[in-house]
Structures are given as C-alpha cells and as structure tokens.
Amino acid sequence: MDLLIAIAIMALGALVLGAALGYAAVRFKVEGDPIVEKIDAILPQTQCGQCGFPGCKPYAEAIAKGEADINQCPPGGDEGVRKLADLLGKEYKPLSAEHGQEKPKAVAVIREELCIGCTLCIQACPVDAIVGAAKQMHTVVESLCTGCELCIKPCPVECIDMVPVPETLETWKWKYPVIEIKPADNRKAA
Amino acid sequence: MAEYLFLLIGAVLVNNVVLVKILGLCPFMGVSKKLETAYGMGAATTFVLTLATGASFIIDHYLLIPFGLEYLRTLSFIVTIAAIVQLTEMVIARTSPVLQQVLGIYLPLITTNCAVLGVPLINISHDYGFVESLLFGAGSAVGFSLVLVLFAGIRERVEGAEVPLPFRGTAIAMVTAGLMSLAFMGFAGLDRY
Amino acid sequence: MLQKLFKFKGGIKPAYNKQQSTGEPIARAPLPSRLVIPLHQSIGGTPRPVVAVGDKVLKGQLIGEADGWISAAVHASTSGTVTDIGPYLVPHPSGLSIDCVVIEPDGEERWIERQPLDYRTMAPEAVRTYLQQSGVVGLGGAVFPSHAKLTPSRDVPMEELVINGAECEPWITCDDLIMRERAAEIVSGIGLFRDLLQPKRVLIGIEDNKPEAVAAMTAAVQAAGEPFEVQAVPTLYPAGGAKQLIRVLTGKEIPAARRSTDLGVQCFNVATAWTAWRAVAHGEPVISRIVTLTGNVDKPRNWEVLIGTPMDELLPLASPRNDTDGVIMGGPMMGFLIPAPDVPVVKATNCLIAHSPTLFPPKPPEMPCIRCGECARVCPHELQPMDMYWWSRARNFGKAQEAHLFDCIECGCCAYVCPAHIPLVQYFRFAKSEIWAREKERKMAEGAKERFEFKQFREEREKAEKAEKLARAAAAQAAKKAAEAAAAGDGAPPEASPAADAEAAKKAAIAAALERARAQRAQVQARNTENIPPDKAKEIAEIDARRQQAGLEPAVGTPAPGKEA
Numbered sequence: 001m002d003l004l005i006a007i008a009i010m011a012l013g014a015l016v017l018g019a020a021l022g023y024a025a026v027r028f029k030v031e032g033d034p035i036v037e038k039i040d041a042i043l044p045q046t047q048c049g050q051c052g053f054p055g056c057k058p059y060a061e062a063i064a065k066g067e068a069d070i071n072q073c074p075p076g077g078d079e080g081v082r083k084l085a086d087l088l089g090k091e092y093k094p095l096s097a098e099h100g101q102e103k104p105k106a107v108a109v110i111r112e113e114l115c116i117g118c119t120l121c122i123q124a125c126p127v128d129a130i131v132g133a134a135k136q137m138h139t140v141v142e143s144l145c146t147g148c149e150l151c152i153k154p155c156p157v158e159c160i161d162m163v164p165v166p167e168t169l170e171t172w173k174w175k176y177p178v179i180e181i182k183p184a185d186n187r188k189a190a
Numbered sequence: 191m192a193e194y195l196f197l198l199i200g201a202v203l204v205n206n207v208v209l210v211k212i213l214g215l216c217p218f219m220g221v222s223k224k225l226e227t228a229y230g231m232g233a234a235t236t237f238v239l240t241l242a243t244g245a246s247f248i249i250d251h252y253l254l255i256p257f258g259l260e261y262l263r264t265l266s267f268i269v270t271i272a273a274i275v276q277l278t279e280m281v282i283a284r285t286s287p288v289l290q291q292v293l294g295i296y297l298p299l300i301t302t303n304c305a306v307l308g309v310p311l312i313n314i315s316h317d318y319g320f321v322e323s324l325l326f327g328a329g330s331a332v333g334f335s336l337v338l339v340l341f342a343g344i345r346e347r348v349e350g351a352e353v354p355l356p357f358r359g360t361a362i363a364m365v366t367a368g369l370m371s372l373a374f375m376g377f378a379g380l381d382r383y
Numbered sequence: 384m385l386q387k388l389f390k391f392k393g394g395i396k397p398a399y400n401k402q403q404s405t406g407e408p409i410a411r412a413p414l415p416s417r418l419v420i421p422l423h424q425s426i427g428g429t430p431r432p433v434v435a436v437g438d439k440v441l442k443g444q445l446i447g448e449a450d451g452w453i454s455a456a457v458h459a460s461t462s463g464t465v466t467d468i469g470p471y472l473v474p475h476p477s478g479l480s481i482d483c484v485v486i487e488p489d490g491e492e493r494w495i496e497r498q499p500l501d502y503r504t505m506a507p508e509a510v511r512t513y514l515q516q517s518g519v520v521g522l523g524g525a526v527f528p529s530h531a532k533l534t535p536s537r538d539v540p541m542e543e544l545v546i547n548g549a550e551c552e553p554w555i556t557c558d559d560l561i562m563r564e565r566a567a568e569i570v571s572g573i574g575l576f577r578d579l580l581q582p583k584r585v586l587i588g589i590e591d592n593k594p595e596a597v598a599a600m601t602a603a604v605q606a607a608g609e610p611f612e613v614q615a616v617p618t619l620y621p622a623g624g625a626k627q628l629i630r631v632l633t634g635k636e637i638p639a640a641r642r643s644t645d646l647g648v649q650c651f652n653v654a655t656a657w658t659a660w661r662a663v664a665h666g667e668p669v670i671s672r673i674v675t676l677t678g679n680v681d682k683p684r685n686w687e688v689l690i691g692t693p694m695d696e697l698l699p700l701a702s703p704r705n706d707t708d709g710v711i712m713g714g715p716m717m718g719f720l721i722p723a724p725d726v727p728v729v730k731a732t733n734c735l736i737a738h739s740p741t742l743f744p745p746k747p748p749e750m751p752c753i754r755c756g757e758c759a760r761v762c763p764h765e766l767q768p769m770d771m772y773w774w775s776r777a778r779n780f781g782k783a784q785e786a787h788l789f790d791c792i793e794c795g796c797c798a799y800v801c802p803a804h805i806p807l808v809q810y811f812r813f814a815k816s817e818i819w820a821r822e823k824e825r826k827m828a829e830g831a832k833e834r835f836e837f838k839q840f841r842e843e844r845e846k847a848e849k850a851e852k853l854a855r856a857a858a859a860q861a862a863k864k865a866a867e868a869a870a871a872g873d874g875a876p877p878e879a880s881p882a883a884d885a886e887a888a889k890k891a892a893i894a895a896a897l898e899r900a901r902a903q904r905a906q907v908q909a910r911n912t913e914n915i916p917p918d919k920a921k922e923i924a925e926i927d928a929r930r931q932q933a934g935l936e937p938a939v940g941t942p943a944p945g946k947e948a
Contacts, residue, residue: 006259013253013266017273024277028284045828047835055835116896127834146831156893157900169423172477173816177809350777352751 035088036064042083044075047126048148050100055126063088074100075147106162107145108152112137114159121151121160194325199380201329207305208337209367209374211312214305218338219363221296228342231296232335236328238278238300239309242271243327246310247320267310275301305334341370389634391627393763394619395796397716399592400553404675404683409560411687412674412700418460418486418691419727420446421473425520426527427453432484438465443495443668446484449515455528456518460670460689463488474694474712474729478722486691497666507579510663517662518669518730523547523623523652524713526731529659532649533579542647543633544582546573546656548589548596549616549623552714555734557673558653560685562589562596565657566603568664572656574609575663580649584612586632587653590622591615620716621794625650627763639790654733674728676701678711678736688728694735695724701737709738716795750803758797758807764790768797772807775814780821783814791815 039060046056051072053059062068063084070084071093078095085092095102110121110130117135129145132138140151140160152160165171207213214235221231246267254260279297283290290297300306309330313323344366353362423429430447434440440459447457463486470480502510511530520526535541550558562569577585587604589597594615601613616622616631626637628650635646643650654673661667670690677683680701688697694710711718712732720738758768766787774783791811798807 002258005257006262009253009257009259010262010266013249013269017269021273021276021280024280028280040832043828044824045832045835047831056832114900116900118893118896126838127831128838129834144830144834146827156897159900167477167479169475169477169479169481171820172479173820174476174809174812176813177806346779346782347773350773350779 036060038087039063039084042076042080042087043073044080044146046075046146046148048075048146048150050074052099069093069096071096072099074102077102103147104164106147106164107142108140108147108149108160109142109163110138110140111159111161112139114157116157118156120154120156124151124154126150194321197322197325198329201326202333202336203374203377204380205330206333206337206374206377207309207330208334209371211305211308212371213308214303214334217296217299217303218334218341218367219360221299222338222342222345222363225339225342225346227296228338232338234278234297235300235303235306235338236331236335238271238275239306239331239334240324240328241274241278242267242306243310243313243323244320245270245274247313247318247323250310250314251320263311263314264307267307271306272301305330337370337374341367344370387634388614388616389631391622391630391763392765393761393796394621394627395761395799396618397553397620397799399618400677401556401559401592404554404556404677404685405559405595407684409564409673409685409687412689412692412697414461414488414490414492415689415692415696416488417466417693418463418488418689419471419483419693420457420460420486420691421471421481421483421727421729422447422457423481424457424518424526424690424730425455426525427451427455429482430454430457432468432482434459434465434468434484436465436468439463440465440486441493441495443497443666443670445516445668449528453528453531454515455520455530456516456668457484458518458668458670459484459486460691461486461488462491462493472723472726474721474726474732476719476722483691483727499666500663502575502663503578510575510579514659514662516668517658519655519659519662520669520730521652522654522658522672522730522733523625524717524731524733526729529651529655532651533576535580536644536647539645539647541580541582541644541649542584543629543635543649544573544577544580544585545625545629545632545648545650546576546585546587546611546653547623547625547628547650548587548593548600548653549628550593551590551618551620551623552716552718552734553620554677554736555675555714556677557675557685557733559593559596560675561654561657561673562593563599566596566599567606568660569600569653569657570603570607570609570611571664572658572660573611573651574607575659576651576656577609582647582649585610587611587613588616588622588628588632589613590618592618620796621763621792624763624792624794626792639787669730672728672730672732674732675734676737677734679704679707679739679742680737688732690728690730692728693725694721694728697728698724698735698737703737704739706739706741707737708740711736711738711743715743716799717793746806747804749805752803752805755802757800757802761796761800763794763796764792766791768807768811771814772805772810775810778814778817780814780818784818788814788818 036057037060040057043056043060049055051059051068053062053068059068059073063070070088070090071081072095073080074095076084081095082092084090108130115132115137117132117137119132119134119138121138122130122132126148127144127146129141130138130151131141147162149162152158152162205211208215208218217231217235221227249266249270250263254262254266275298279290282297309327310323313326316326318326345363348362348366357365422432428450430449432446433448434444434446440446440462442459442462444459445456446459446465449456465484466487467485469482469485471483471485472478472480473483475481500510500513502513505513511533514530514533515528519529521529521532548558548562550556573585573587587600589600591597597613597615604611604613614632616628621627622631625643629643629648630636633648635643635648637643637646637648658669658672662669671687672690673685674688674697675683675685676698680698680703682700682702684701686697686700694712698710709720710724712721712735713719714734715736718734718736752769752772754769756769758772759766762768764787768791770786771783771788771791774780774786775788788811793808793811795808798805798809801807
C-alpha cells in the first residue's frame with residue numbers, strides 16, 4: 001500500500017511539474033541564436049573560405065552547431081582561436097594545419113600591364129574590392145582588400161600578386177617591452 | 191530577530207557552502223574564469239537556491255512527511271530543482287534576453303549544483319522552519335555568490351601573473367581555492383549556533 | 384594680481400637642469416646644406432605636395448597643402464631647389480620613413496611676398512583658414528593644428544583661455560627664452576586667440592622657476608594694456624600638461640574622455656601664440672622654431688632653427704662632448720632617442736638632448752611589481768598605473784581599458800618613481816597601440832562584412848532578374864514558334880541557336896586575349912633574352928626544342944608554368 005502511495009505521489013508530482021514546464025515552454029517561447037552573431041563578430045570577415053565554409057557567417061553557424069572546430073580560420077590567427085575558445089568555454093588548440101597558416105597581412109595587387117580585362121577576379125572578390133569593366137584594366141582598392149586570395153586562382157593570365165602590407169607611421173605599433181631592445185646602431189649620433 | 195540575523199550571517203560566512211561545507215565545487219571551479227560569468231552564475235544560483243529551499247520545505251512538510259515518504263526526499267528534491275531551473279530559464283529567456291545571454295549555459299548547469307540539493311537537505315536535518323529555511327537558503331546562496339565572485343576576481347588577476355609553469359591553469363586555481371578556504375575558516379569564531 | 388591657485392594630485396620634482404641653456408640669448412642657426420621637410424608634421428591628414436622635383440621655391444612658399452580640416456600646411460623653410468620628394472627617416476620612435484620634400488638652399492633666403500593681415504576686419508572663419516594655410520600648429524609637442532582649436536564650441540560658452548608657458552620638463556628652455564625675448568609678440572598673439580575665442584578670462588601660466596619669463600610677460604601684458612593675468616605656478620612636473628595647468632589655474636578638472644572645451648577652457652602654448660602672430664602680422668608661415676640644444680654638450684643654448692634642418696648639422700653648434708652616444712628629442716621624461724643622427728628638425732622638436740651614459744645612466748633591470756602604490760601616488764591623472772601595467776603586461780586589453788588606460792598622458796611620473804624600475808609608460812604605449820590596431824581591424828572587418836552581404840544580396844537579385852528574363856524570353860519564343868507552326872506548317876529547322884553562337888564567339892575572344900597576354904608577358908618578362916649573341920641564341924633554341932619534345936612547355940613562354948599549359 002505504502003509503495004502504491006509513493007508511486008502515486010511521485011507520479012502526481014511529475015505530472016504537475018511536467019504540465020507546468022510544458023505550459024511554460026509554450027508560453028515563453030523564444031527564437032534566434034545570439035551566439036552565432038558573437039562568433040561572427042570575432043571572425044575576421046575576410047570571407048576567404050579557408051575554413052571550408054563559404055564565408056564567415058556559415059562558419060560561425062557551423063561552430064555554433066558544433067559542426068566545425070574553432071581552429072579553422074588562418075586569417076583570424078592564434079588570437080582569433082583564443083577568443084573563440086574564451087567565448088565558447090572550449091579548450092584552446094593551435095590552428096589546424098590543413099586549413100592553412102597564419103600569414104602577415106597582404107593585399108592583392110594586379111599587374112596592370114598584363115590584365116586582359118576578363119572580370120573573372122571581380123566576380124571572385126567576395127568584398128567588392130576590385131574595380132574595372134570588361135576589356136578594361138582592373139585594379140584592387142587596397143584599403144578594401146581583405147587579402148583572401150580568392151582572386152588569384154580565377155585570373156587566366158596570373159597577373160595578381162599578394163603583396164605584404166608595409167608598415168607605416170599609422171600602422172606602426174609600440175612593441176611589447178619585456179625584451180629590452182637596445183637601439184645599438186642608433187647611438188652613433190653626432 | 192537577532193537569531194535570524196545570525197542565521198543569515200552564519201550561512202554567508204561561517205558555514206559557507208563552498209569553502210566550509212565544500213559543496214558546489216564544480217561551478218566554483220568551472221565558472222570562475224571571468225568576473226562577468228561569476229556575477230551571472232551567482233545571481234542565477236541565488237534565485238534558484240532560494241526558490242528551491244522554499245519549494246522543498248513545502249514538499250517535505252506537506253507531501254512527504256504526512257505520507258511517511260521521507261526516503262524519497264533526495265529523488266523528489268532533485269526533480270523539483272530541475273523543474274525550477276527549467277522554469278527559471280524559460281521565464282528569463284522570455285522576459286529578459288539580456289540576462290539570459292549573460293547567464294548563458296550556466297543556468298541549466300545549476301541543476302547539477304550539489305549546493306542546491308545540499309542546502310535543502312541541511313535545512314531538514316537542522317529542522318528549520320519555513321522562514322529559517324528560506325533565510326538559510328538565501329544566506330547560503332549569497333555566500334556562494336560571494337566566494338564565486340571573489341574567486342573569479344582573484345583568478346582574473348592571477349591570469350596576468352607569472353605563475354611557474356607546472357602551476358599554470360587549474361593547479362594555481364586549486365591552490366588559490368585552498369587558501370581562500372583557510373581564510374574563511376577564520377570566521378568560525380563568529381558563529382554562536 | 385594674486386589669485387588662488389589650485390593643485391593637481393601627484394607629480395614629481397626631477398632636477399630642473401634648465402640653467403645650463405638659459406645663459407645666452409636665442410641665436411639664429413646657420414643655413415644647413417640641405418633641408419628635409421616632412422610633409423606630415425601635425426596631427427591629422429598628411430598634406431599633399433604641391434611642388435615637383437626641380438622646382439625653385441622661395442622661403443615661406445607652400446609645399447604641402449593641408450588635407451582636410453584637421454591638418455596644417457607645410458612651407459619651404461628657405462629659398463632653393465626641390466631635389467627630391469620621397470620617403471626619408473623622420474624623428475619618430477618607430478624609425479620609419481615618410482614622404483619629405485628635400486630642398487637644396489640657394490643661400491639667398493629670398494622670401495615670398497609677405498603681407499600683414501588686418502585680422503580684425505576679417506571674418507573669424509577666414510582667419511582660421513589663414514592660420515591653417517600658414518601651418519600654425521601647437522608647438523608644445525603635440526602639434527595639433529591650432530585653427531581647429533580656435534573654433535569656439537557652439538554649446539559651451541568659452542570661459543577661460545589658458546596660455547601654457549609652464550614648460551615643466553627638465554632641460555627644455557625654449558619657451559622660457561621665447562617669453563623673455565619675444566614677450567610683446569606673444570602677447571599680441573594671445574590677443575589674436577582671445578579675439579577668435581572670446582573667453583571671459585585669459586590666464587598665462589608660467590612655472591615659478593622662470594622668474595625672468597614671468598617678469599617679461601607681466602611687463603609685456605602691462606605695456607599692451609591687456610587684461611591678461613600672468614600667474615607663476617608652482618614648479619612640479621607635469622604642471623605643463625594641458626589638463627594639469629588648467630586644473631592649477633582654473634580649478635577645473637577635466638573628466639575622463641572629455642575635452643577641455645566641454646568645460647569652456649582652451650589651452651595654447653606660448654610659442655604657438657608667437658608663430659600665429661608672426662603669420663598674421665608679418666605674413667610669415669611657420670618655417671622655423673626655437674630648439675634647445677643641451678645635455679652632454681659644452682655650449683648649451685637655444686637656437687632658432689629652420690624646419691627640416693638635419694640634426695647632425697645642428698648639434699655641432701653646441702659642441703657635444705666625446706662620449707655622446709645618442710640624441711633625445713624632447714625632454715628626458717617624454718622624449719625618445721632619435722632613430723638616426725641625420726633626421727630633420729620638425730615642428731614638434733622643442734629640445735635636443737645629447738645623451739651620454741654618465742648623464743642618463745642605463746636603467747637597472749626590471750623587477751617584479753610589488754604593488755607599493757608609489758605610481759598611483761604620483762600619477763597626475765589619479766589613475767592606478769599598477770593596474771594598467773598588470774593588464775597591459777598580461778595583454779588583457781579590455782581590462783587595461785577598464786583601468787582607464789586611455790586617460791594616461793604618458794608623462795612618465797610613474798616610471799620615474801617606480802622602485803622596481805618597470806618601464807610603465809612603454810607598457811601603456813604598447814597596450815594603446817594594440818588596442819588602436821584592433822579597433823582598426825574590427826572596423827575593416829565590419830566594412831568587409833557589409834560589402835560581402837551586399838554582394839550576396841546583389842547576386843541573388845541578379846539571378847532572380849535573369850531567371851525572370853529567361854522565363855519571359857522562353858515564353859515569347861514558345862509563342863512565336865507556336866504562331867509560326869500555325870501559320871506555315873513547314874518544318875524548316877531554325878537557324879543554329881544564337882546562344883551557342885554567342886558562346887563560341889566568346890570563347891574565341893578569350894582565347895585571343897589569352898594569346899595576346901601571353902605574347903605581352905613574354906615581352907615584359909623575357910628581358911634577359913634580348914641582345915644575346917647568336918651562339919647563345921642557338922643554344923637556347925636547342926633547349927627549347929628539347930623541351931618541346933619532352934612536352935614540357937610551349938616554345939613561347941616564360942619559365943613559370945602557365946595555368947593554361
């Protein structure tokens with residue numbers, strides 16, 4: 001008898017709680033997944049596809065769903081992986097070799113005397129950084145180029161090169177001061 | 191009235207759930223890497239723990255004891271807690287998406303927080319009344335949040351320190367937690383109960 | 384004229400080391416053998432060069448046109464010939480080069496036509512533009528274009544105009560000397576600023592270790608009959624920081640991330656007032672400035688130096704001692720070692736200190752921070768440098784920003800007192816530039832994302848439009864066929880489908896273009912095969928033939944394997 005009462009009470013409790021939860025699930029329904037936006041904000045938006053997805057957003061969605069690992073974005077670099085690991089509470093891991101290596105930032109430059117004006121690179125550029133028209137010489141808008149290298153393959157005459165961005169006064173950064181750098185050859189003044 | 195105050199302070203400092211009773215260590219170690227998450231977890235746990243102590247008191251006194259089903263306490267408490275956590279999450283998700291974003295995945299994790307189960311059980315073993323139960327629950331929750339936030343603050347700072355290589359990461363966190371526990375032992379004299 | 388002075392928290396008292404270079408009056412430095420004038424000499428946009436190599440320029444002629452509102456023009460410092468426009472090393476801690484105009488002086492010092500300007504009859508806007516075109520920038524060291532600071536705020540009435548003659552850094556005396564010798568013109572310049580800004584009060588702050596300058600300025604103010612208040616302020620580094628001097632003179636504390644204009648205060652350096660007056664009253668743009676030559680030298684003195692003078696031609700004027708091993712531009716607190724001895728004097732060069740190990744002994748090695756709090760005690764901005772340091776060193780930039788890293792003025796007080804010899808300012812600069820770089824990257828990423836999304840949207844739209852067009856064409860075709868079939872009934876096959884025709888033509892065009900490009904590339908790249916002796920040519924032909932046999936490559940082409948091969 002005791003056993004039956006116990007079972008009945010537990011069943012009743014479960015039923016009540018289940019009903020409450022079921023009602024709440026319907027009553028307080030929400031859509032949307034904010035985590036994708038957060039992941040997307042960390043990705044460098046080069047849209048290069050090196051991760052194996054057609055753009056940064058799809059990769060972000062894949063990470064959010066757990067379908068892709070966090071170390072597949074070479075342009076984001078080591079720091080990007082760390083940030084993703086931090087956001088998602090995952091363990092940091094180095095960039096996976098199969099998706100490429102972190103490179104110094106470069107921009108595409110079209111060798112203009114070779115360009116035949118085929119517009120193939122314009123179609124390939126994911127961020128509209130190449131201007132030109134059919135049978136006219138094309139050129140890369142340097143400040144808009146993300147260095148994704150997607151325009152290099154389609155070019156039939158191989159006239160696009162990746163040129164590393166040189167350091168200027170605007171992009172120059174103070175160095176981390178732990179290792180003391182003595183400007184040995186600078187001290188010969190006067 | 192003073193009794194209640196002592197109960198509350200005792201629950202926060204002297205009988206701190208984490209550092210003295212050594213309950214709820216998983217979120218204490220797991221969610222203390224960043225201050226923001228620690229705040230969120232502390233707030234969520236406080237809410238759930240207070241609700242859970244009240245609910246478990248009612249279930250125990252009006253359902254289990256009249257029917258002589260004390261042996262079902264653990265089971266029924268867990269079910270109740272799980273339901274409360276689920277309910278809380280849904281309500282928060284609907285009413286305050288910002289708070290839900292802050293708490294993230296830590297909200298459902300409260301279900302497995304042994305402090306949330308342990309405090310109602312302690313309440314019953316101490317034979318507390320309803321108000322006392324609630325106060326003890328709230329005090330424990332505040333104590334949990336307090337040490338969680340303190341610990342997160344220390345860990346954030348330790349992250350910038352030059353820790354010897356073998357001690358990096360969880361090892362130094364464990365050492366820190368041990369030192370904090372030692373410090374909280376010092377509150378023992380405050381306790382009259 | 385006694386007035387209550389206020390105090391700022393913190394500050395330090397390093398040895399003044401000023402008396403060395405104040406013994407003699409300002410002298411005019413001789414004309415150097417060449418002038419290297421950087422185009423970018425002020426905060427803001429880089430001026431565009433308006434001269435070409437080979438041009439003859441006159442003294443004071445415009446060579447760089449201001450680019451945008453926050454930018455100031457650059458002028459030829461003497462008459463001569465432009466010999467080069469290109470990147471040259473400039474005095475900047477990075478040791479990088481920027482575009483400079485190199486002028487070979489003709490020794491005649493022929494001026495452009497100079498016309499005094501009656502600014503009182505002009506609209507304030509025109510005066511500001513004139514100052515921009517004259518290259519007037521803040522000569523205290525920050526080189527912010529002055530005309531931009533002379534625009535009164537629309538919503539905050541201008542209360543006080545603060546003129547900065549504090550010159551708090553040790554060793555530097557250029558402002559001291561200019562106040563002693565050219566006080567009357569400085570006061571006229573302050574009058575110009577006053578007329579443009581219309582403040583209620585004008586306060587001139589001078590540190591009390593420069594009694595001669597205070598006396599000269601007081602006398603000049605009285606002579607001019609102006610209501611300016613000359614105040615001797617206690618000597619305490621960094622009393623010459625704009626925010627500190629404003630605090631001392633007006634008692635106003637500028638909150639974090641706000642500007643002094645938000646509180647109705649504007650601040651200018653005395654030398655800036657002088658150059659502004661020269662520009663207005665004499666039509667002379669900023670082509671020279673006073674530079675203190677001091678440090679490990681036998682004849683420390685202040686010199687009026689043409690902008691662009693190479694420092695290795697300037698320093699010998701002060702006879703540097705033999706153990707000099709470098710030159711600091713600016714003061715010992717905020718200055719830096721110049722990257723090469725021949726970098727030019729720019730508008731920001733207020734002082735050159737010959738560096739020697741005895742004068743500036745190398746800093747002992749950095750020790751761990753013990754959180755003694757000494758840095759927080761001396762910080763003139765009431766920051767907590769130990770926390771900023773902690774997070775900067777750990778590269779936790781978010782936390783560093785929370786510790787108000789960007790309110791730091793890099794005055795160096797904290798590093799000066801640090802018992803652990805931590806180069807705190809270097810950590811702050813590192814963290815700041817990292818944060819700026821990240822911010823830039825983030826903005827670029829946002830722009831790239833926006834364009835990517837727009838491109839996707841556009842492609843979708845084009846696809847939809849094309850599909851619609853095709854559907855319409857197909858419908859029309861079908862209708863036509865149906866009509867033809869109904870009308871004639873004979874099954875004459877339609878002409879070869881026009882689409883296929885077009886496709887073939889396109890292919891042919893691409894092939895032709897490829898061929899052209901290949902030929903062009905051979906022309907462009909195969910330079911080393913021109914003008915070769917016949918025997919060599921034969922050899923090459925043989926090799927080519929072998930290659931072709933092996934099916935490796937087309938005869939015409941480059942060593943690089945073509946994609947089309």
